[in-house]
Amino acid sequence: THGDALNDGKTKEVPWVLELTPMPQSGSTLGDNGINPSEPMTLETVDRFAREIGFAGRYQLNFPQGETGVWTLTQDSMSYDANSPFIDRTVHIDQYSGKILADIRYDDYNAFGKFMAVSIALHMGTLGWWSVLANAVFCLAVIGICISGLVMWWKRRPSKVFVLAPPPKQPVWWTMAIPLLIIAALFPTALAAIVAIYLLDFLLVSRSQTLAKWFK
Known part of the structure:
Protein backbone atom coordinates (compact mmCIF):
# COMPACT_ATOMS: atom_id res chain seq x y z
CA THR A 1 0.00 0.00 0.00
CA HIS A 2 0.97 3.66 -0.24
CA GLY A 3 1.35 3.84 3.52
CA ASP A 4 3.72 0.88 3.72
CA ALA A 5 5.83 2.00 0.77
CA LEU A 6 6.01 5.75 1.29
CA ASN A 7 5.59 6.51 4.99
CA ASP A 8 8.94 6.75 6.74
CA GLY A 9 8.55 4.94 10.05
CA LYS A 10 6.29 6.90 12.39
CA THR A 11 6.19 9.91 10.07
CA LYS A 12 2.89 10.07 8.17
CA GLU A 13 3.60 11.76 4.85
CA VAL A 14 1.11 10.02 2.57
CA PRO A 15 -2.30 11.71 2.20
CA TRP A 16 -4.75 10.00 4.54
CA VAL A 17 -7.04 8.82 1.74
CA LEU A 18 -4.19 7.00 -0.05
CA GLU A 19 -2.60 5.16 2.88
CA LEU A 20 -4.42 1.87 2.27
CA THR A 21 -4.52 2.19 -1.52
CA PRO A 22 -2.42 -0.47 -3.32
CA MET A 23 0.68 0.74 -5.14
CA PRO A 24 0.88 0.23 -8.92
CA GLN A 25 3.61 -2.04 -10.23
CA SER A 26 6.24 -1.62 -12.92
CA GLY A 27 6.75 -4.06 -15.75
CA SER A 28 3.40 -4.02 -17.54
CA THR A 29 2.21 -2.42 -20.77
CA LEU A 30 -0.22 -0.19 -18.89
CA GLY A 31 0.09 3.54 -18.42
CA ASP A 32 -0.01 6.85 -20.22
CA ASN A 33 2.84 8.47 -22.08
CA GLY A 34 5.41 9.82 -19.69
CA ILE A 35 9.19 9.83 -19.87
CA ASN A 36 10.64 9.01 -23.27
CA PRO A 37 11.71 5.34 -23.04
CA SER A 38 14.89 6.17 -24.95
CA GLU A 39 16.07 8.30 -22.02
CA PRO A 40 17.86 6.67 -19.08
CA MET A 41 15.64 6.43 -16.00
CA THR A 42 17.88 8.39 -13.67
CA LEU A 43 17.13 10.75 -10.81
CA GLU A 44 17.88 13.74 -13.02
CA THR A 45 15.55 12.47 -15.75
CA VAL A 46 12.67 11.88 -13.35
CA ASP A 47 13.20 15.24 -11.64
CA ARG A 48 13.20 17.06 -14.98
CA PHE A 49 10.00 15.27 -15.98
CA ALA A 50 8.40 16.20 -12.65
CA ARG A 51 9.06 19.87 -13.37
CA GLU A 52 7.70 19.49 -16.89
CA ILE A 53 4.37 18.10 -15.70
CA GLY A 54 3.81 20.82 -13.12
CA PHE A 55 5.63 19.95 -9.90
CA ALA A 56 6.83 23.38 -8.80
CA GLY A 57 8.73 24.14 -5.63
CA ARG A 58 9.27 21.42 -3.07
CA TYR A 59 8.05 17.89 -3.71
CA GLN A 60 8.93 14.32 -2.67
CA LEU A 61 10.63 11.87 -5.04
CA ASN A 62 10.68 8.20 -4.03
CA PHE A 63 12.88 5.62 -5.74
CA PRO A 64 11.49 2.29 -6.97
CA GLN A 65 11.55 -0.45 -4.34
CA GLY A 66 12.33 -3.82 -5.82
CA GLU A 67 11.79 -5.17 -9.33
CA THR A 68 8.15 -4.08 -9.50
CA GLY A 69 8.58 -0.79 -7.68
CA VAL A 70 7.75 2.57 -9.22
CA TRP A 71 9.10 6.09 -9.20
CA THR A 72 6.73 8.16 -7.08
CA LEU A 73 6.34 11.93 -7.14
CA THR A 74 4.25 13.49 -4.38
CA GLN A 75 3.37 17.01 -3.36
CA ASP A 76 0.86 17.54 -0.58
CA SER A 77 0.12 19.71 2.42
CA MET A 78 0.46 16.79 4.84
CA SER A 79 4.20 16.69 4.06
CA TYR A 80 4.41 20.51 4.20
CA ASP A 81 5.29 20.54 0.49
CA ALA A 82 2.46 23.00 -0.11
CA ASN A 83 0.15 25.12 1.99
CA SER A 84 -3.07 24.07 0.32
CA PRO A 85 -4.48 20.52 0.15
CA PHE A 86 -6.22 21.45 -3.10
CA ILE A 87 -2.96 21.01 -5.01
CA ASP A 88 -2.24 17.54 -3.63
CA ARG A 89 -0.79 15.33 -6.32
CA THR A 90 0.74 11.85 -6.47
CA VAL A 91 2.26 10.46 -9.67
CA HIS A 92 3.60 6.92 -10.17
CA ILE A 93 5.98 6.15 -13.04
CA ASP A 94 6.95 2.73 -14.38
CA ALA A 121 -4.41 21.17 6.77
CA LEU A 122 -6.62 23.22 9.11
CA HIS A 123 -5.36 21.26 12.10
CA MET A 124 -1.72 21.81 11.12
CA GLY A 125 -2.29 25.48 10.31
CA THR A 126 -0.83 25.28 6.81
CA LEU A 127 -3.57 27.28 5.07
CA GLY A 128 -2.06 30.63 5.99
CA TRP A 129 -1.91 32.98 8.96
CA TRP A 130 -5.66 32.80 9.49
CA SER A 131 -5.54 29.02 10.07
CA VAL A 132 -2.72 29.47 12.60
CA LEU A 133 -4.81 32.16 14.31
CA ALA A 134 -7.87 29.89 14.32
CA ASN A 135 -5.86 27.12 15.99
CA ALA A 136 -4.54 29.56 18.58
CA VAL A 137 -8.03 30.89 19.33
CA PHE A 138 -9.38 27.35 19.68
CA CYS A 139 -6.58 26.38 22.10
CA LEU A 140 -7.10 29.54 24.15
CA ALA A 141 -10.84 28.84 24.21
CA VAL A 142 -10.24 25.35 25.64
CA ILE A 143 -7.94 26.80 28.30
CA GLY A 144 -10.53 29.48 29.05
CA ILE A 145 -13.29 26.90 29.44
CA CYS A 146 -11.16 24.90 31.89
CA ILE A 147 -10.31 27.95 33.98
CA SER A 148 -13.81 29.44 33.90
CA GLY A 149 -15.30 26.07 34.86
CA LEU A 150 -13.09 25.93 37.95
CA VAL A 151 -13.97 29.53 38.85
CA MET A 152 -17.72 28.87 38.49
CA TRP A 153 -17.43 25.73 40.60
CA TRP A 154 -15.51 27.63 43.27
CA LYS A 155 -18.09 30.41 43.42
CA ARG A 156 -21.04 28.01 43.47
CA ARG A 157 -19.81 25.78 46.28
CA PRO A 158 -21.00 26.47 49.83
CA SER A 159 -18.52 28.08 52.18
CA LYS A 160 -15.83 25.72 53.49
CA VAL A 161 -17.19 22.87 51.39
CA PHE A 162 -15.24 21.31 48.56
CA VAL A 163 -17.98 19.07 47.17
CA LEU A 164 -21.16 20.31 45.54
CA ALA A 165 -24.53 18.78 46.17
CA PRO A 166 -25.81 16.81 43.16
CA PRO A 167 -27.96 18.90 40.83
CA PRO A 168 -31.67 18.13 40.61
CA LYS A 169 -32.57 15.35 38.21
CA GLN A 170 -33.37 16.55 34.72
CA PRO A 171 -34.61 14.72 31.63
CA VAL A 172 -31.93 13.21 29.43
CA TRP A 173 -30.91 15.55 26.63
CA TRP A 174 -31.26 13.07 23.79
CA THR A 175 -30.61 15.76 21.17
CA MET A 176 -26.98 15.69 22.27
CA ALA A 177 -26.79 12.08 21.12
CA ILE A 178 -26.88 13.17 17.47
CA PRO A 179 -23.54 15.07 17.41
CA LEU A 180 -22.04 12.36 19.62
CA LEU A 181 -23.04 9.68 17.09
CA ILE A 182 -21.60 11.76 14.25
CA ILE A 183 -18.31 12.19 16.12
CA ALA A 184 -18.26 8.48 16.93
CA ALA A 185 -18.76 7.61 13.25
CA LEU A 186 -15.95 9.92 12.13
CA PHE A 187 -13.54 9.15 14.95
CA PRO A 188 -13.74 5.60 16.37
CA THR A 189 -11.38 6.50 19.22
CA ALA A 190 -13.93 9.09 20.36
CA LEU A 191 -16.54 6.32 20.46
CA ALA A 192 -14.17 4.19 22.53
CA ALA A 193 -13.68 7.10 24.96
CA ILE A 194 -17.45 7.64 25.30
CA VAL A 195 -18.03 3.93 25.97
CA ALA A 196 -15.15 3.82 28.47
CA ILE A 197 -16.53 6.79 30.42
CA TYR A 198 -20.02 5.27 30.47
CA LEU A 199 -18.71 1.92 31.73
CA LEU A 200 -16.56 3.66 34.33
CA ASP A 201 -19.58 5.57 35.61
CA PHE A 202 -21.93 2.58 35.50
CA LEU A 203 -19.60 -0.08 36.93
CA LEU A 204 -17.49 1.92 39.36
CA VAL A 205 -18.61 5.43 40.22
CA SER A 206 -22.31 4.66 40.66
CA ARG A 207 -21.51 1.65 42.90
CA SER A 208 -19.14 3.44 45.26
CA GLN A 209 -20.56 5.90 47.76
CA THR A 210 -17.20 7.63 48.11
CA LEU A 211 -16.74 8.07 44.37
CA ALA A 212 -20.38 8.98 43.87
CA LYS A 213 -20.00 11.68 46.50
CA TRP A 214 -17.19 13.28 44.52
CA PHE A 215 -18.37 12.77 40.96
CA LYS A 216 -22.15 12.75 41.11
Missing part, protein backbone atom coordinates in the same frame (compact mmCIF):
# COMPACT_ATOMS: atom_id res chain seq x y z
CA GLN A 95 10.66 2.29 -13.74
CA TYR A 96 11.14 0.46 -17.06
CA SER A 97 8.87 2.10 -19.62
CA GLY A 98 8.67 5.56 -18.10
CA LYS A 99 4.88 5.51 -18.48
CA ILE A 100 2.64 7.25 -15.96
CA LEU A 101 0.77 4.53 -14.10
CA ALA A 102 -1.28 6.87 -11.91
CA ASP A 103 -1.78 10.60 -11.54
CA ILE A 104 -3.87 11.23 -8.42
CA ARG A 105 -5.00 14.72 -7.48
CA TYR A 106 -7.24 16.27 -4.85
CA ASP A 107 -10.20 16.15 -7.25
CA ASP A 108 -9.78 12.36 -7.46
CA TYR A 109 -10.25 11.88 -3.70
CA ASN A 110 -13.61 10.67 -2.47
CA ALA A 111 -15.76 13.03 -0.39
CA PHE A 112 -14.39 11.84 2.94
CA GLY A 113 -10.83 11.95 1.61
CA LYS A 114 -11.31 15.59 0.63
CA PHE A 115 -12.78 16.32 4.05
CA MET A 116 -9.79 14.74 5.79
CA ALA A 117 -7.27 16.52 3.54
CA VAL A 118 -8.76 19.92 4.36
CA SER A 119 -9.24 19.05 8.04
CA ILE A 120 -5.61 17.98 8.46
Whole structure:
Protein backbone atom coordinates (compact mmCIF):
# COMPACT_ATOMS: atom_id res chain seq x y z
CA THR A 1 0.00 0.00 0.00
CA HIS A 2 0.97 3.66 -0.24
CA GLY A 3 1.35 3.84 3.52
CA ASP A 4 3.72 0.88 3.72
CA ALA A 5 5.83 2.00 0.77
CA LEU A 6 6.01 5.75 1.29
CA ASN A 7 5.59 6.51 4.99
CA ASP A 8 8.94 6.75 6.74
CA GLY A 9 8.55 4.94 10.05
CA LYS A 10 6.29 6.90 12.39
CA THR A 11 6.19 9.91 10.07
CA LYS A 12 2.89 10.07 8.17
CA GLU A 13 3.60 11.76 4.85
CA VAL A 14 1.11 10.02 2.57
CA PRO A 15 -2.30 11.71 2.20
CA TRP A 16 -4.75 10.00 4.54
CA VAL A 17 -7.04 8.82 1.74
CA LEU A 18 -4.19 7.00 -0.05
CA GLU A 19 -2.60 5.16 2.88
CA LEU A 20 -4.42 1.87 2.27
CA THR A 21 -4.52 2.19 -1.52
CA PRO A 22 -2.42 -0.47 -3.32
CA MET A 23 0.68 0.74 -5.14
CA PRO A 24 0.88 0.23 -8.92
CA GLN A 25 3.61 -2.04 -10.23
CA SER A 26 6.24 -1.62 -12.92
CA GLY A 27 6.75 -4.06 -15.75
CA SER A 28 3.40 -4.02 -17.54
CA THR A 29 2.21 -2.42 -20.77
CA LEU A 30 -0.22 -0.19 -18.89
CA GLY A 31 0.09 3.54 -18.42
CA ASP A 32 -0.01 6.85 -20.22
CA ASN A 33 2.84 8.47 -22.08
CA GLY A 34 5.41 9.82 -19.69
CA ILE A 35 9.19 9.83 -19.87
CA ASN A 36 10.64 9.01 -23.27
CA PRO A 37 11.71 5.34 -23.04
CA SER A 38 14.89 6.17 -24.95
CA GLU A 39 16.07 8.30 -22.02
CA PRO A 40 17.86 6.67 -19.08
CA MET A 41 15.64 6.43 -16.00
CA THR A 42 17.88 8.39 -13.67
CA LEU A 43 17.13 10.75 -10.81
CA GLU A 44 17.88 13.74 -13.02
CA THR A 45 15.55 12.47 -15.75
CA VAL A 46 12.67 11.88 -13.35
CA ASP A 47 13.20 15.24 -11.64
CA ARG A 48 13.20 17.06 -14.98
CA PHE A 49 10.00 15.27 -15.98
CA ALA A 50 8.40 16.20 -12.65
CA ARG A 51 9.06 19.87 -13.37
CA GLU A 52 7.70 19.49 -16.89
CA ILE A 53 4.37 18.10 -15.70
CA GLY A 54 3.81 20.82 -13.12
CA PHE A 55 5.63 19.95 -9.90
CA ALA A 56 6.83 23.38 -8.80
CA GLY A 57 8.73 24.14 -5.63
CA ARG A 58 9.27 21.42 -3.07
CA TYR A 59 8.05 17.89 -3.71
CA GLN A 60 8.93 14.32 -2.67
CA LEU A 61 10.63 11.87 -5.04
CA ASN A 62 10.68 8.20 -4.03
CA PHE A 63 12.88 5.62 -5.74
CA PRO A 64 11.49 2.29 -6.97
CA GLN A 65 11.55 -0.45 -4.34
CA GLY A 66 12.33 -3.82 -5.82
CA GLU A 67 11.79 -5.17 -9.33
CA THR A 68 8.15 -4.08 -9.50
CA GLY A 69 8.58 -0.79 -7.68
CA VAL A 70 7.75 2.57 -9.22
CA TRP A 71 9.10 6.09 -9.20
CA THR A 72 6.73 8.16 -7.08
CA LEU A 73 6.34 11.93 -7.14
CA THR A 74 4.25 13.49 -4.38
CA GLN A 75 3.37 17.01 -3.36
CA ASP A 76 0.86 17.54 -0.58
CA SER A 77 0.12 19.71 2.42
CA MET A 78 0.46 16.79 4.84
CA SER A 79 4.20 16.69 4.06
CA TYR A 80 4.41 20.51 4.20
CA ASP A 81 5.29 20.54 0.49
CA ALA A 82 2.46 23.00 -0.11
CA ASN A 83 0.15 25.12 1.99
CA SER A 84 -3.07 24.07 0.32
CA PRO A 85 -4.48 20.52 0.15
CA PHE A 86 -6.22 21.45 -3.10
CA ILE A 87 -2.96 21.01 -5.01
CA ASP A 88 -2.24 17.54 -3.63
CA ARG A 89 -0.79 15.33 -6.32
CA THR A 90 0.74 11.85 -6.47
CA VAL A 91 2.26 10.46 -9.67
CA HIS A 92 3.60 6.92 -10.17
CA ILE A 93 5.98 6.15 -13.04
CA ASP A 94 6.95 2.73 -14.38
CA GLN A 95 10.66 2.29 -13.74
CA TYR A 96 11.14 0.46 -17.06
CA SER A 97 8.87 2.10 -19.62
CA GLY A 98 8.67 5.56 -18.10
CA LYS A 99 4.88 5.51 -18.48
CA ILE A 100 2.64 7.25 -15.96
CA LEU A 101 0.77 4.53 -14.10
CA ALA A 102 -1.28 6.87 -11.91
CA ASP A 103 -1.78 10.60 -11.54
CA ILE A 104 -3.87 11.23 -8.42
CA ARG A 105 -5.00 14.72 -7.48
CA TYR A 106 -7.24 16.27 -4.85
CA ASP A 107 -10.20 16.15 -7.25
CA ASP A 108 -9.78 12.36 -7.46
CA TYR A 109 -10.25 11.88 -3.70
CA ASN A 110 -13.61 10.67 -2.47
CA ALA A 111 -15.76 13.03 -0.39
CA PHE A 112 -14.39 11.84 2.94
CA GLY A 113 -10.83 11.95 1.61
CA LYS A 114 -11.31 15.59 0.63
CA PHE A 115 -12.78 16.32 4.05
CA MET A 116 -9.79 14.74 5.79
CA ALA A 117 -7.27 16.52 3.54
CA VAL A 118 -8.76 19.92 4.36
CA SER A 119 -9.24 19.05 8.04
CA ILE A 120 -5.61 17.98 8.46
CA ALA A 121 -4.41 21.17 6.77
CA LEU A 122 -6.62 23.22 9.11
CA HIS A 123 -5.36 21.26 12.10
CA MET A 124 -1.72 21.81 11.12
CA GLY A 125 -2.29 25.48 10.31
CA THR A 126 -0.83 25.28 6.81
CA LEU A 127 -3.57 27.28 5.07
CA GLY A 128 -2.06 30.63 5.99
CA TRP A 129 -1.91 32.98 8.96
CA TRP A 130 -5.66 32.80 9.49
CA SER A 131 -5.54 29.02 10.07
CA VAL A 132 -2.72 29.47 12.60
CA LEU A 133 -4.81 32.16 14.31
CA ALA A 134 -7.87 29.89 14.32
CA ASN A 135 -5.86 27.12 15.99
CA ALA A 136 -4.54 29.56 18.58
CA VAL A 137 -8.03 30.89 19.33
CA PHE A 138 -9.38 27.35 19.68
CA CYS A 139 -6.58 26.38 22.10
CA LEU A 140 -7.10 29.54 24.15
CA ALA A 141 -10.84 28.84 24.21
CA VAL A 142 -10.24 25.35 25.64
CA ILE A 143 -7.94 26.80 28.30
CA GLY A 144 -10.53 29.48 29.05
CA ILE A 145 -13.29 26.90 29.44
CA CYS A 146 -11.16 24.90 31.89
CA ILE A 147 -10.31 27.95 33.98
CA SER A 148 -13.81 29.44 33.90
CA GLY A 149 -15.30 26.07 34.86
CA LEU A 150 -13.09 25.93 37.95
CA VAL A 151 -13.97 29.53 38.85
CA MET A 152 -17.72 28.87 38.49
CA TRP A 153 -17.43 25.73 40.60
CA TRP A 154 -15.51 27.63 43.27
CA LYS A 155 -18.09 30.41 43.42
CA ARG A 156 -21.04 28.01 43.47
CA ARG A 157 -19.81 25.78 46.28
CA PRO A 158 -21.00 26.47 49.83
CA SER A 159 -18.52 28.08 52.18
CA LYS A 160 -15.83 25.72 53.49
CA VAL A 161 -17.19 22.87 51.39
CA PHE A 162 -15.24 21.31 48.56
CA VAL A 163 -17.98 19.07 47.17
CA LEU A 164 -21.16 20.31 45.54
CA ALA A 165 -24.53 18.78 46.17
CA PRO A 166 -25.81 16.81 43.16
CA PRO A 167 -27.96 18.90 40.83
CA PRO A 168 -31.67 18.13 40.61
CA LYS A 169 -32.57 15.35 38.21
CA GLN A 170 -33.37 16.55 34.72
CA PRO A 171 -34.61 14.72 31.63
CA VAL A 172 -31.93 13.21 29.43
CA TRP A 173 -30.91 15.55 26.63
CA TRP A 174 -31.26 13.07 23.79
CA THR A 175 -30.61 15.76 21.17
CA MET A 176 -26.98 15.69 22.27
CA ALA A 177 -26.79 12.08 21.12
CA ILE A 178 -26.88 13.17 17.47
CA PRO A 179 -23.54 15.07 17.41
CA LEU A 180 -22.04 12.36 19.62
CA LEU A 181 -23.04 9.68 17.09
CA ILE A 182 -21.60 11.76 14.25
CA ILE A 183 -18.31 12.19 16.12
CA ALA A 184 -18.26 8.48 16.93
CA ALA A 185 -18.76 7.61 13.25
CA LEU A 186 -15.95 9.92 12.13
CA PHE A 187 -13.54 9.15 14.95
CA PRO A 188 -13.74 5.60 16.37
CA THR A 189 -11.38 6.50 19.22
CA ALA A 190 -13.93 9.09 20.36
CA LEU A 191 -16.54 6.32 20.46
CA ALA A 192 -14.17 4.19 22.53
CA ALA A 193 -13.68 7.10 24.96
CA ILE A 194 -17.45 7.64 25.30
CA VAL A 195 -18.03 3.93 25.97
CA ALA A 196 -15.15 3.82 28.47
CA ILE A 197 -16.53 6.79 30.42
CA TYR A 198 -20.02 5.27 30.47
CA LEU A 199 -18.71 1.92 31.73
CA LEU A 200 -16.56 3.66 34.33
CA ASP A 201 -19.58 5.57 35.61
CA PHE A 202 -21.93 2.58 35.50
CA LEU A 203 -19.60 -0.08 36.93
CA LEU A 204 -17.49 1.92 39.36
CA VAL A 205 -18.61 5.43 40.22
CA SER A 206 -22.31 4.66 40.66
CA ARG A 207 -21.51 1.65 42.90
CA SER A 208 -19.14 3.44 45.26
CA GLN A 209 -20.56 5.90 47.76
CA THR A 210 -17.20 7.63 48.11
CA LEU A 211 -16.74 8.07 44.37
CA ALA A 212 -20.38 8.98 43.87
CA LYS A 213 -20.00 11.68 46.50
CA TRP A 214 -17.19 13.28 44.52
CA PHE A 215 -18.37 12.77 40.96
CA LYS A 216 -22.15 12.75 41.11
